[in-house]
Amino acid sequence: AQRVTQPEKLLSVFKGAPVELKCNYSYSGSPELFWYVQYSRQRLQLLLRHISRESIKGFTADLNKGETSFHLKKPFAQEEDSAMYYCALKHNYGQNFVFGPGTRLSVLP
C-alpha cells in the first residue's frame, strides 16, 4: 500500500540554522513526490516537486529511491518559513495524492 511518513510532528530551529524535514514513502513503482506548504491561515500550496529539481524559497529536496526518501532541506532557515509542511506522493496512474501527516516547522528568532 502507498504510504508517506513524516516522523517529526514538530520541528523547531533557530533563524539561520539548517533545517531538514524528513519524508519517507512506500510505493511499488515510480512515484512523483511533492512538498506542499501551508502558512498560517492560508491554503495549501505547492512548494516543490521532484521532477522539476528546482529550488524554491531556498528549499531543495532530492528523491532517493534507494532509501525511499524525499527530505526537504534549507541551509539557513528564516522566520517566514514557519509553517506546516506536507510531503505527498502521487500515484503513477490517475491524479490521486497520498499525503503524509505533516511537520510543523517553527523558526525561532
Next chain:
Amino acid sequence: DAGITQSPRYKITETGRQVTLMCHQTWSHSYMFWYRQDLGHGLRLIYYSAAADITDKGEVPDGYVVSRSKTENFPLTLESATRSQTSVYFCASSASGRGNIQYFGAGTRLSVL
C-alpha cells in the same frame, strides 16, 4: 488563487443535521478532490471525481456523499453530521496527466456540536 473557492468558510452545526460544503473551480480541471485535515492525520482523502458524473471513494468516505453534475462544482454532503466529522475540509482540483499538481481551496472549518 480565486480559481477554486469553497463555501462556507466556517460552519457550526448540530449532531444529526445535514450539511453541504460547496466547492467551485474555474479552470475546467477534470479532477476534483475532498480532503479532511485533522491533527496527527494530515490530509485524508474523502472522495474524488475524475470527471462530471464520475466519483469514487477515498480513504475515509463513510458518512459523506458527493455529486458532480457539472465539471466546475463538487459539493460534499454530510447526511447526518457527527462530532467526529468536526474538521477542516479542503477541496482541490487537478488537470489530468503526469506532472500536474493539485490546487487547493481555502478550506471550510466545520464544527459539529
